[in-house]
Amino acid sequence: MIRFDRVSKRFPPGLDALSDISFEVAEHEMALVCGHSGAGKSTLLKLIAAVEKPSGGTLSIGGQNLGKLPRSALPFLRRRIGLVFQDQKLLFDRTAFENVMLPLSIVGFPRREAAQRVRAALDKVGLGSREKALPVMLSGGEQQRLAIARAVVNRPSLLLADEPTAHLDTETAADVARIFHEFHQVGVTILIATYATELFPAARRLQLDHGRLLP
């Protein structure tokens, strides 16, 4: 599903965020990207989501070499990936329902079916009764669950999450982790950048240290 072959990422003026990274994540697998702050976890996820371009090496998603992908094809790649950001990136002037509806509007889903999907996604993360709430009216844990609902409403084959349990209390973090496990059980490939490895005991770990992947 995901294949890194000697991938590196250098930011100007010469800061190596990732160096010579090679690994594979198989379809339906759940893997964790671990490491200290500044190890390169977020950069690695950004490369997969094609937010950043590799400075060297080959990165493939589902057999597609991202380096050779034209700019016009990027939106269609991203529609196959669910993204959960560390800062959630919710739209604060839209309701929970409208936030989750956004990915479906982008792909032009028929309205009625889209509304059903949005409600199902909100139910799945336990926000079925909060669809009319603005994000500012939700707690930190609820906002994180809303971000997860938005990431999965499109039924992506790959789910990327950057520190999804950061800033959450133990109970809420466990709740969020349970949601990821449920998606994994239905066959979604999941890659999570996290410190909280204890929440995902069965997942494979990819340990980063100063931009290098430890064996």
Add this chain to the structure above:
Amino acid sequence: MRTWFGHHQDAALLALRRLAAAPVGSLLSLLAIGIALTLPAGGQMLLANALRLAGTTSAVPQISVFMAANAERQAATEIGARLGQTTGVRQLQFIPREETLTRMKAGAGLREVIEALPANPFPDAFVVGVADESPAAMERLAVEFRQWRGVEHVQLDSDWLRRLDALLKLGRTAVMLLAALLGTGLIAISFGIIRMQVLTHRAEIEVSRLLGATDGFIRRPFLYFGVLLGLGGGIVAWLLVSAGTLWLRIPLAELAKLYEITLALQTLGARDSVLLLGCAASLGWLGAFISVRQHLQQY
């Protein structure tokens, strides 16, 4: 096709919501655009009225042929027959000298002067309507008539029409220049407002990109916003011109009456109104397109 239509519907509704989200700011923007458009629209309205006035007041261009004052009626009859046979003459009206005298006596302040004269000073005359009303063709005929024995004077009645036509042409050019200038202003206003919109919705643009939105999807609400701005400004301009027309109608009619002209000032016609709204919407779209194209690259 349904998806495409749905995207456009969503984008238009979103643009409307954004416009309504800041009512005071939107209203002021619409007023600024509307006032800028009022000048060329008002100019066009005045021009259309002037054209209508010229159309109703002017007779068809004619040539007046005057006989010598002492010419016999027989000579006038011969000239009349000759005029009737001339190629290019479409219509012919004979005005006997007696009729002219009666008309002049009826005119204000001239009766006493004319009655004091020992004899009728007016000549027999012909009013000639022509098939080809171009100035060159009329001039050719006038030159020919002047050479005829018994004809004292030939007058082209198209001169003032040519002057009016030149004035109207000048007016039309001025309106076009104003429209071009203020149309560019509208593009600039739309550009600036959309730039602010892009900045305001930066987060939404970034998120949409990450969720797989194409450039077209992101651009669309901003383009609709530009169209709505232009269209709204066009409606404001139309309302201002219409209000101005109503306001000026009575005083202008009274002024025209003093010159014995019937003038009912009319507001922009259907064609001009559609043109105004269409151009305003298109210019709003153009400003938005340039702005979005330039600023979206940053996100």
